[in-house]
Amino acid sequence: MGSGEYSPLFETTRGRGRFIYRSFAMSLFVAICFIWVYRFSHIKGEDGKWAWIGMLGAELWFGFYWVLTQALRWNLIFRQPFKNRLSQRYENKLPRVDIFVCTADPDIEPPMMVINTVLSVMAYDYPTEKLSVYLSDDGGSEITFYALLEASNFAKHWLPFCKRFKVEPRSPSAYFKSVVPSADNCTTDPCQAKELAAVKKLYDEMGGRVENATKLGGVPKEERLKHRGFSRWDSDSSRRDHDTILHILLHVKDPNNSKDVDGFVLPTLVYLAREKRPNYFHNFKAGAMNSLLRVSSNISNGKIILNVDCDMYSNNSQSVRDALCFFMDEEKGHEIAYVQFPQLFENATKNDLYGCGLISIVEVEFPGADGCGGPLYIGSAGFHRRDTLCGMKYSDQYRNDWNSEDNHIIKASLQELEEKSKALASCTYEKNTLWGKEIGLKYGCPVEDVITGLSIQCQGWKSVYCNPSRKAFFGLAPTNLPQTLVQHKRWSEGDLQILLSKYSPARYGFGRISLGLQMCYCVYCLWAPNCLATLYYSIIPSLYLIKGIPLFPKMSCPWFIPFAYVIIGETTYNLLEFLFCGGTFQGWWNDQRIWLYKRTSSYLFACIDTVLKLLGFSDLTFEITAKVTEEDVSKRHEKEIMEFGTSSPMLTILTTLALLNLFCFLNVLKDAILLEEGGLEAYEKMALQVLLCGFLLFINLPIYQALFIRKDNGKLPISLAIKSTILALGAFISCNFI
Numbered sequence: 001m002g003s004g005e006y007s008p009l010f011e012t013t014r015g016r017g018r019f020i021y022r023s024f025a026m027s028l029f030v031a032i033c034f035i036w037v038y039r040f041s042h043i044k045g046e047d048g049k050w051a052w053i054g055m056l057g058a059e060l061w062f063g064f065y066w067v068l069t070q071a072l073r074w075n076l077i078f079r080q081p082f083k084n085r086l087s088q089r090y091e092n093k094l095p096r097v098d099i100f101v102c103t104a105d106p107d108i109e110p111p112m113m114v115i116n117t118v119l120s121v122m123a124y125d126y127p128t129e130k131l132s133v134y135l136s137d138d139g140g141s142e143i144t145f146y147a148l149l150e151a152s153n154f155a156k157h158w159l160p161f162c163k164r165f166k167v168e169p170r171s172p173s174a175y176f177k178s179v180v181p182s183a184d185n186c187t188t189d190p191c192q193a194k195e196l197a198a199v200k201k202l203y204d205e206m207g208g209r210v211e212n213a214t215k216l217g218g219v220p221k222e223e224r225l226k227h228r229g230f231s232r233w234d235s236d237s238s239r240r241d242h243d244t245i246l247h248i249l250l251h252v253k254d255p256n257n258s259k260d261v262d263g264f265v266l267p268t269l270v271y272l273a274r275e276k277r278p279n280y281f282h283n284f285k286a287g288a289m290n291s292l293l294r295v296s297s298n299i300s301n302g303k304i305i306l307n308v309d310c311d312m313y314s315n316n317s318q319s320v321r322d323a324l325c326f327f328m329d330e331e332k333g334h335e336i337a338y339v340q341f342p343q344l345f346e347n348a349t350k351n352d353l354y355g356c357g358l359i360s361i362v363e364v365e366f367p368g369a370d371g372c373g374g375p376l377y378i379g380s381a382g383f384h385r386r387d388t389l390c391g392m393k394y395s396d397q398y399r400n401d402w403n404s405e406d407n408h409i410i411k412a413s414l415q416e417l418e419e420k421s422k423a424l425a426s427c428t429y430e431k432n433t434l435w436g437k438e439i440g441l442k443y444g445c446p447v448e449d450v451i452t453g454l455s456i457q458c459q460g461w462k463s464v465y466c467n468p469s470r471k472a473f474f475g476l477a478p479t480n481l482p483q484t485l486v487q488h489k490r491w492s493e494g495d496l497q498i499l500l501s502k503y504s505p506a507r508y509g510f511g512r513i514s515l516g517l518q519m520c521y522c523v524y525c526l527w528a529p530n531c532l533a534t535l536y537y538s539i540i541p542s543l544y545l546i547k548g549i550p551l552f553p554k555m556s557c558p559w560f561i562p563f564a565y566v567i568i569g570e571t572t573y574n575l576l577e578f579l580f581c582g583g584t585f586q587g588w589w590n591d592q593r594i595w596l597y598k599r600t601s602s603y604l605f606a607c608i609d610t611v612l613k614l615l616g617f618s619d620l621t622f623e624i625t626a627k628v629t630e631e632d633v634s635k636r637h638e639k640e641i642m643e644f645g646t647s648s649p650m651l652t653i654l655t656t657l658a659l660l661n662l663f664c665f666l667n668v669l670k671d672a673i674l675l676e677e678g679g680l681e682a683y684e685k686m687a688l689q690v691l692l693c694g695f696l697l698f699i700n701l702p703i704y705q706a707l708f709i710r711k712d713n714g715k716l717p718i719s720l721a722i723k724s725t726i727l728a729l730g731a732f733i734s735c736n737f738i
């Protein structure tokens with residue numbers, strides 16, 4: 001390449017097979033139109049006119065929603081960063097990067113897990129004097145603080161070890177887990193083996209001390225003497241009522257405590273528990289992030305910010321460099337507001353029982369959204385430009401300027417710096433300011449991340465999706481069904497609220513982002529309303545089956561063809577997509593089940609709650625996902641046995657639906673066996689209804705097992721079984737007689 005020629009820091013390639021996919025999608029659309037025509041033209045004269053109109057409604061919805069999802073599949077693009085070029089050109093001019101880790105509850109987010117995440121991001125392959133890590137502790141827990149203090153000492157051994165042997169991943173616990181099975185490969189380098197043993201011993205000792213404090217419910221006296229910071233917990237403060245607690249644990253300005261055992265500077269490390277008062281609403285993670293934005297601007301003011309949840313450790317020490325390739329590209333970099341990496345989960349089982357891998361979102365939909373202008377911001381695992389997160393609008397004049405930050409030289413002493421920064425995290429700081437509205441992450445929505453990303457894109461910025469083959473981050477997904485459903489309720493509810501908010505992608509987005517991207521957002525914002533059509537489809541056809549009223553064309557009728565085409569085409573495509581993305585057949589089947597369960601429970605409750613909120617009956621909540629699993633639950637999780645365990649309204653609905661469907665199916669079976677005449681004919685006349693009913697029966701097998709067969713603690717509770725049986729029988733009988 002000639003010297004004057006521009007060689008970009010990243011490359012964009014288009015997905016293959018677009019022509020085939022688009023032709024298939026067109027043909028499917030034609031079939032959908034035929035279905036609509038069939039419904040319209042057959043409403044009159046059929047039995048069950050109202051049921052028929054409902055079917056029309058459901059099919060119009062499904063068709064419309066399917067059209068929206070095409071935006072996510074029409075134009076996939078993939079990004080490839082060139083880290084070598086980055087270091088050739090900018091190694092000495094790399095910008096400062098601030099990393100925010102959020103935690104909120106030491107009981108369900110164990111401090112050891114939190115510091116593993118912290119250590120993994122401290123150990124990035126990046127100039128340490130330019131790296132600052134901030135832990136926001138909304139739990140205001142002295143044990144979390146203690147763990148971080150321990151981590152700051154352990155880092156002095158861990159970072160040199162990582163760098164010397166280039167280990168991956170750099171979360172100590174994940175790394176130790178990965179080397180134990182392959183212990184003999186490791187001994188090829190005796191020096192590494194020796195140091196590994198030493199550093200592992202330190203880690204275990206640290207773990208022992210933190211566990212001990214957790215067991216005691218507080219930090220032992222002699223340990224408290226190690227840092228003046230513990231005095232903060234002496235007063236009668238509580239989790240929801242305390243002063244700002246801010247400690248800079250590692251900083252270059254601290255001559256005694258800023259270097260690792262090899263004498264190299266460590267990244268800056270800060271602990272922050274923002275002020276909490278019962279009469280001030282804290283705005284959950286968005287509030288924490290905004291406090292971090294202000295505090296960090298005073299301490300390190302990195303131009304680039306990475307945000308991770310406390311369970312999302314770095315699995316790839318190169319990710320900062322990957323992300324910078326996008327921001328620092330001379331030609332396109334200045335348009336990019338954030339770089340989103342996928343959220344992947346280390347505890348997902350092989351066949352991903354709860355569909356938490358969201359495989360098609362990670363591998364297909366986000367590359368598709370990138371093709372329309374950029375992926376959504378999904379909270380964890382995203383790199384941001386500080387400017388845009390703070391509300392800056394895009395303008396054609398905007399250019400990168402990585403040098404100006406060198407002026408950020410701190411003159412004050414560390415103590416003064418702490419005091420000054422503390423004020424920025426107080427409850428009253430945001431009063432009468434634009435924080436949460438125009439500046440920082442948006443308030444008032446359970447998915448602060450998506451709404452913030454959308455508003456950034458609406459201000460003219462682009463975003464980029466980066467999914468390198470060595471995965472960048474791994475977190476923890478819920479390990480039982482109730483938690484999975486609750487998480488999806490929060491997401492779908494939040495997304496629906498975005499649609500109804502000032503930042504609605506349908507209205508506000510119009511003219512500000514591309515039509516394709518508007519559609520992409522709407523796919524997620526309309527998750528929740530899917531419940532209505534899905535509920536209808538999973539109840540009415542089965543009930544009409546026992547009434548003997550067909551709702552679909554007969555097999556011999558030409559109108560049967562579009563139905564068959566859509567069902568076979570969509571199922572086959574779906575399956576192939578899943579397999580291509582690395583899933584298994586069983587995984588696909590599990591995914592279908594979760595798809596149904598989400599739609600009939602989480603999404604329904606999300607809709608109800610949204611309506612209640614609009615009417616002013618319900619408050620904003622954020623149920624934090626537990627990151628600890630009890631031992632017997634964890635064993636069943638490994639064996640991929642579905643975990644119900646508790647009683648909840650969402651599970652009651654799922655069970656009732658499953659039972660109702662079982663009754664309908666048994667009834668049809670009985671008719672087919674007892675009445676020879678008309679029995680078999682019913683199958684022909686109502687083939688699709690029988691098929692649908694059978695599909696629901698098979699997909700619900702885990703529920704029947706949990707009701708009738710299983711004996712372990714993960715089964716459905718008896719009380720719930722009784723309630724659901726009564727409800728399902730009631731519906732079944734009343735339908736038979738009305």
Ligand SMILES: O=c1ccn([C@@H]2O[C@H](COP(=O)(O)OP(=O)(O)O[C@H]3O[C@H](CO)[C@@H](O)[C@H](O)[C@H]3O)[C@@H](O)[C@H]2O)c(=O)[nH]1
Nearest residue numbers: 102103104138284285288309310378379380446447624625
């Ligand atoms: O008051 C709060 C509540 C939560 N969190 C933190 O927010 C993160 C996400 O919470 P989690 O319960 O793990 O929710 P998930 O559903 O797994 O999180 C996804 O969805 C959230 C929005 O619903 C985003 O905030 C997250 O970044 C995204 O990973 C965790 O680190 C929490 O510690 C706080 O800091 N303060």
Ligand SMILES: [Mn+2]
Nearest residue numbers: 309311476625
């Ligand atoms: Mn999480």
